[in-house]
Amino acid sequence: MSTTPSETEAHAAAPIPETMTAVVVHGPEDYRLETVAVPQPGSGELLLRVEAVGVCASDLKCYHGAPKFWGDENRPAWAQTGRIPGHEFVGRVVAGDPAALARRGLALGDRVACEQIVPCGDCRYCVRGQYWMCAPHAMFGFKDFDGAMAEYALVPARALTHPVSADLGHSTPRTPNRSPARCTRWSAPASGSGTSWSSPAPDRSASAPSRARARRTH
Numbered sequence: 001m002s003t004t005p006s007e008t009e010a011h012a013a014a015p016i017p018e019t020m021t022a023v024v025v026h027g028p029e030d031y032r033l034e035t036v037a038v039p040q041p042g043s044g045e046l047l048l049r050v051e052a053v054g055v056c057a058s059d060l061k062c063y064h065g066a067p068k069f070w071g072d073e074n075r076p077a078w079a080q081t082g083r084i085p086g087h088e089f090v091g092r093v094v095a096g097d098p099a100a101l102a103r104r105g106l107a108l109g110d111r112v113a114c115e116q117i118v119p120c121g122d123c124r125y126c127v128r129g130q131y132w133m134c135a136p137h138a139m140f141g142f143k144d145f146d147g148a149m150a151e152y153a154l155v156p157a158r159a160l161t162h163p164v165s166a167d168l169g170h171s172t173p174r175t176p177n178r179s180p181a182r183c184t185r186w187s188a189p190a191s192g193s194g195t196s197w198s199s200p201a202p203d204r205s206a207s208a209p210s211r212a213r214a215r216r217t218h
């Protein structure tokens, strides 16, 4: 089903409730569906109405208690309890700081996806543009920021957003994806240094070599 400009406007104008349904992580194999407050975007932040969220292999490993997420005798836990999982998502911007919208070139009703990592902008990796290596490694749904297994998701000021075409249909589940769960990160836009906070959507006509530059992160 394709979307139209009027549908975009409808997304922008729909009322935002005070509470929402969300998955909340209480620990390995203890994820609960709960009613929580809808986040209120502050300075530099946006609110998305979630349209779709992926279930990644990382989500399954975290759910089943893998030491990479919950730590062991040799490493501390990275994942946090009390978080809403979901680090691969797309949604419509339904509220936000006008300056944040302008900085990202977005308007209410626009569809965006966020990169899973929320880079600090200050560490040695971020300052040289390798934000995907960010040392603190805050990430939607796992560490420091809630994800999108919820009706709404907050986009923090440091998140990297990418516009997504409103023409991409999403409303009807299609044939289940039977390929191995994975996620990719599109190549960062060419920039001198530091972290780029927004970039154009991937060119869907990109050549195979261009697509090959997308790299797996989880």
Ligand SMILES: [Zn+2]
Residues within 6 Å of the ligand: 056, 057, 058, 087, 088, 116, 182, 183, 218
């Ligand atoms: Zn993933």
Ligand SMILES: [Zn+2]
Residues within 6 Å of the ligand: 119, 120, 121, 122, 123, 124, 125, 126, 131, 133, 134, 135, 136
């Ligand atoms: Zn960093």
